[in-house]
Amino acid sequence: MSNTRGQVPWTLVTNSNETITCDVVVSAVGQLSLPHVPVIADADTFQGPRFHSARWDRSVSLRGKQVAVIGTGASAIQFVPHIAQEAEHVTLYQRTAPWILPKWDSRYGVLHDRVSELLPMALRLERFAVWLIFELLAVTLVDAKPLSRVLGAIARRHLHRQVASPSLREQLMPSDAPGCKRVLFSNDYYPAIASDRVSLVPKAIAELCDNGVKTVDGEFRPADVVIYGTGFRATDFLAPMSVRGSRGVSLAEVWKTQAYAYLGITVPMFPNLFLLYGPNTNVGSGSILYMIESQVRHIATLIKAVAAHPGHAIDVRTESAQRYNTRLRRRLRRSVWALCASWYRTSSGEIPTNWPGPTLVYRLLTRKPHSGDYVLRNVGRLKVGDPAEPSLAD
Structure with a gap:
């Protein structure tokens, strides 16, 4: 151009x-x-399918497969709960844990629909309330430290309510300041990780092998499919x-x-x-x-x-x-x-x-x-x- x-x-x-x-x-x-695809040693030696979540290969069936997911940010949080229901097992590789807030989401009832139909202004007021909540959150992310502490408290409570294992909770507890990285919203991510269908590996990857993944501690874990949930090259405008x-x-x-x-x-x-x-x-x-x-x-x-x-x-x-x-x-x-x-x-x-x-x-x-x-x-x-x-x- x-x-x-x-x-x-x-x-x-x-x-x-x-x-x-x-x-x-x-x-x-x-x-x-x-899409951002990380450079991993010997990635080309992996014999199975490899793809980024933003370039999903629909020809690949995950049913009955050992799936390795790399990344635990906004990309992974959207698909991990779903593929955990299809794959035989999902191994999730995490470098840093994200802050996750509960997703305040519910199905609209008949009464809500009826009120919105009769009083369109009520729907506008509801939209304004949602917008205002996120505007306050925006202030938190810039320079309001007290609100940031409240944000962290809500996220920690969400983690404790959804994950029973103390050791797993410790691995999922973020070490960064709330909002420093993308704040995520999910009600099904933690339960998926806590299930026996998903294993969390909080270690960096050393290399891909022909049939699995090896982490920096030298441990090998088998994989039939590798999915990159590693986000995007956001700064390459x-x-x-x-x-x-x-x-x-x-x-x-x-x-x-x-x-x-x-x-x-x-x-x-x-x-x-x-x-x-x-x-x-x-x-x-x-x-x-x-x-x-x-x-x-x-x-x-x-x-x-x-x-x-x-x-x-x-x-x-x-x-x-x-x-x-x-x-x-x-x-x-x-x-x-x-x-x-x-x-x-x-x-x-x-x-x-x-x-x-x-x-x-x-x-x-x-x-x-x-x-x-x-x-x-x-x-x-x-x-x-x-x-x-x-x-x-x-």
């Missing part, structure tokens, strides 16, 4: 070498689309696409040290390119859909401005993006996510994934584009320093 001459339209080349031109590009690939903007600048080069975008939506020198679920728009709690809706409204306003000025493209000012990114980095360094290694962070310790605050604040920031943060340029003059022609207010 390129805009190498500093002009629109953009030129998109697909993996089948089809060329498409367009005036505006909206990337909606998000953060959780590229837009990968594996190659994106070039004004004057041929590479987005990968711009993001070499850390990915950033103004409001998570626009990047300087990439005119008419808009991102959904871009850098620092993931939420530690609440609905990502609420964030995406805010982005869609913002992008729609920018596209209307482009449409109202034929022959022009919109670009975010470099100083606006840098100022925004500096404030964001400062706040993220004080957040709970800075306390441990996770998929939220890069190897350098930066956090290019999460939004450090309530979703309402983000909605207010994106509600209306500020004309001083954007510039409309003639498509033939998209070089840095060229004078802007109309403004968004025109």
Whole structure:
């Protein structure tokens, strides 16, 4: 995907070498689309099926099989309880235990449905209450330590109520601060692990053998199938696409040290390119859909401005993006996510994934584009320093 001459339209080349031109590009690939497969010694020597949970091989039957699951994060928590009912045995390899909260979920009854039908406002109030709970949780994850302690207490009680074995509870007890990694919600994960159909191995893997897994202590455990529940390469935004903007600048080069975008939506020198679920728009709690809706409204306003000025493209000012990114980095360094290694962070310790605050604040920031943060340029003059022609207010 390129805009190498500093002009629109953009030129998109697909993996089948089809060329498409367009005036505006909206990337909606998000953060959780590229599976992370860990590098494990001798993985290719394993003779059975191996696949990532996001690329599930439906041709593989797990019935009667010894299944090795690698990873205990948000991916594994969704499928382990289900495959435990089908496989002969599941061996779950865990490096670090996650914080797990009870899933406050129940079937709606006839009375609830009837009230919602007669009083639509009641459903809106219920939705507001759920949203407000997660907004408070978002504050917890950033800098409210008392609320964080409450979160940890709820999670520990949930673990004690669902797992009877003291030794297993100890292995499942997280050592990180609550919220430092992804907080999970489940009512069936702990019971599955506590059953005789699942074995928890809290040890790192040394290598895969032709018919099983060997951990760092030298112990071998047989396996017919290996499933990676290891999440996604969340910090590799837009990968594996190659994106070039004004004057041929590479987005990968711009993001070499850390990915950033103004409001998570626009990047300087990439005119008419808009991102959904871009850098620092993931939420530690609440609905990502609420964030995406805010982005869609913002992008729609920018596209209307482009449409109202034929022959022009919109670009975010470099100083606006840098100022925004500096404030964001400062706040993220004080957040709970800075306390441990996770998929939220890069190897350098930066956090290019999460939004450090309530979703309402983000909605207010994106509600209306500020004309001083954007510039409309003639498509033939998209070089840095060229004078802007109309403004968004025109």
